[in-house]
Amino acid sequence: MLYFLIAVAVALLVYAGVLVSYVRKGRRIPPSAYLVLAGLNGLLLAAILAWAIAR
DSSP, X not given: XXXXXXXXXXXXXXXXXXXXXXXXXXXXXXXXXXXXXXXXXXXXXXXXXXHHHHO
């Protein structure tokens, strides 16, 4: 479970980095990008809660 948490956290950081690069280039972030970001955050939060409860 710990490796899953690390993988989701790394995916979230990479995706946030991609969005930051879009903004720095002057592009607009598409609305669906916010949904993906919210989904990754929710997945990470749910995984952390499940891991904490299982311990």
